[in-house]
Amino acid sequence: DAMVIQNPRYQVTQFGKPVTLSCSQTLNHNVMYWYQQKSSQAPKLLFHYYDKDFNNEADTPDNFQSRRPNTSFCFLDIRSPGLGDAAMYLCATSRGLAGGTAYEQYFGPGTRLTVT
């Protein structure tokens, strides 16, 4: 039944040690998003893929990278995690655009990242 799956649900990494978070979807949606959410804050969009087209937000640090090898999977790579990168990382999908406006998004359960 799960439509957007994220692994792992909890990840502990050391300061500066690269980490990869994964997301998969069974919805066959064109668009996949990665958000960072810290406590009591709105989800912050890091980047998204529209099919194979990568769209980076202007304020996303270079430390964050992403890969989408196929429609179903998307990965978030944090090359050198800092203490400030501890957060919930949410993957979301949507059907795409309708006349230039966004459809609703469906979220995975998130990966909670701790940096020690």
Added chain:
Amino acid sequence: RKEVEQDPGPFNVPEGATVAFNCTYSNSASQSFFWYRQDCRKEPKLLMSVYSSGNEDGRFTAQLNRASQYISLLIRDSKLSDSATYLCVVDNTDKLIFGTGTRLQVFP
């Protein structure tokens, strides 16, 4: 001005109460509007889309006022299980902009 603004709350209401949340947005070109619900340490879940004519889903009613650029969510007959943070979400071309959310706590 923030793109999407909400009163953070918390709104503390007794079971059975009616509670309303408002949200304002800055982009007059926005076309899609949503309310999401987020439980503590969980992912946001779509509660309802908001249509120009207003729409209702059981105890939940959403309204859109384009002229004033605000969206509202009304919850009638509040249940304990309605306790959560409610996120107002507005589109900006190819992405959605999330408000910081309004926290609702329903008590017995």
